[in-house]
Amino acid sequence: MLFNHVSDALFTEYFSTHVGIQNNHFDPLRCAIWLQTARGFPESQGRLANQSFCFLDIDHFKAINDTYGHDVGDKAIKAFAQCIKEGVRESDVLFRWGGEEFLIVLRNPEDTVPDISKVLERVCRKVEAIDIDGVPKFTVSIGYCEYHYDDDIDDAIKNADTALYAAKHSGRNRVFRYNSGLKMNKPFVPSA
Numbered sequence: 001m002l003f004n005h006v007s008d009a010l011f012t013e014y015f016s017t018h019v020g021i022q023n024n025h026f027d028p029l030r031c032a033i034w035l036q037t038a039r040g041f042p043e044s045q046g047r048l049a050n051q052s053f054c055f056l057d058i059d060h061f062k063a064i065n066d067t068y069g070h071d072v073g074d075k076a077i078k079a080f081a082q083c084i085k086e087g088v089r090e091s092d093v094l095f096r097w098g099g100e101e102f103l104i105v106l107r108n109p110e111d112t113v114p115d116i117s118k119v120l121e122r123v124c125r126k127v128e129a130i131d132i133d134g135v136p137k138f139t140v141s142i143g144y145c146e147y148h149y150d151d152d153i154d155d156a157i158k159n160a161d162t163a164l165y166a167a168k169h170s171g172r173n174r175v176f177r178y179n180s181g182l183k184m185n186k187p188f189v190p191s192a
Contacts, residue, residue, distance in 0.1 A: 051107055052116050053156050054144035055164040056084060056123065058100040059172040064136060072135055076100075079130045080140070087123035103157075106144075116144065120175045139173035146177075 058064070058080055065073040077100055084094055084102055093105040106116055120142050127140045143163025147156040163178040170176070 050149075051105055051147040052144050053147055053160040054104040054106060054116075054120060054142060055097065055160050056080075056102045056104065056140050056142050057164055057168065059139045059141055059168070061100040061138070064138060068134070068136065073100075075132055075135045076130075076138060079132050079135060080127060080138075083126035083130065084123055087126050088119060092119075103160075116146075117175060117177070120144065124173070124175065141167040141172045142175040143167050144175070144177055 058076060061073065061076070064076055080100065081096070081102070084104065088094060088104055088106075091107050093107060095103055097103045106119060124140055124142065127138070130137070141164060143160050143166065145156050145159035145163060147153065159178040163176040167174045167176040
């Protein structure tokens, strides 16, 4: 999702602020501009080497909304966003992709797959520990894909989304890393 019009950016800015996730980690307009810049200017790709795109989605969110109401769903999204903010690093970029789905761009080039997994596993544990009166316990599924300077950003985002889809369809409450050929690695499953 890229902003095609200023009103889209303003709407998202308002909507994100309503959910309580507007801070240094979360700036949808900055992230959209960052993605546009990376697409439009090949020279910027050197600064984007070895990044990871990570999609996060609340498991069974529709059931939370349908069973407990949209007010409780909003509380769940706010708590979820707070867990993500607390789980990522200052160098990472976080924004709301849509509904209960978020995108993190892990921006530290010295990261390795184990380091990325640690960041994402920390988010999973924080989400599992959410304890807010009136909000049922919930989990998160995460899919991610590494991005290298010579990769196509659109493909990397699609691959991260594919990994998220695989995590959800293999039982949810797990982290999947995308591998070429649509092969997925063994997922991290948080302890029960």
